[in-house]
Amino acid sequence: KTFSDGEQGAVWSETSEETTETKIVSRLSNRNFSQLPLSKSRKKGESKKVGQASQAFHVQTDDDDLFPGYIAGNVVLPPKAIKDAEGVGLCSQVFNVGDCQPNSLEFALADPSSQDGEFDEKTAQRFLLSKGDMFQIPPGNVYRIENHSKTEDAKLFWTIIKCTSRAEQEDSESDGE
Secondary structure (H helix, E strand, O other): OOOOOOOEEEEEEOOOOEEEEEEOOOOHHHOOOEEOOOOOOOOOOOOOOOOEEEEEEEEOOOOOOOOOOEEEEEEEEOOOOEEEEEEOOOOEEEEEEEEOOOOOEEEEEOOOOOOOOOOOOOOOEEEEEOOOOEEEEOOOOEEEEEEOOOOOOEEEEEEEEOOOHHHHHHHHHHHOO
16 A cells, blocks of 8 residues: 555546546645634623634635535634634535534524624524534524633534535625615
8 A cells, every 4th residue: 555645636527527636635734723813792701712723625616616615624712712703604614523522612503583694692592512513504694613611622623615606696686686
């Protein structure tokens, strides 16, 4: 057996209908982590800690609009850190909880009947998660993540599934009406 220590590999491209060389592995040691932003909307007494995120893959939607693009990476929330509320727009997001203290990672989803693009702490749906759990945020929703552990990092892996350009076009046309 031969093993590669690189990140590139040969794959079949359904879009171009030929073999192409592309990034198929993303090694943690080659990724850069960026600090997540600290929202001004945090309440008095809430932690001011934030996490760090890195991007492993960024694949564009194909020119024929047949295959949606996606972005994948990971986020680490130190003890008591918060990933502030964020809307996903026309995209979908899926998170996998790689590691955390049991029942210490809070996933909160804004109430869709009252969100109007905003996250309301009082009406949000809340879930406490553990290692191995997964959650999704469908298009048009707002979510927030908080690590309630006092001692352990929460490590998550995420994928953003982009909408097709046709969906973006239809959305912008409906905004103009």
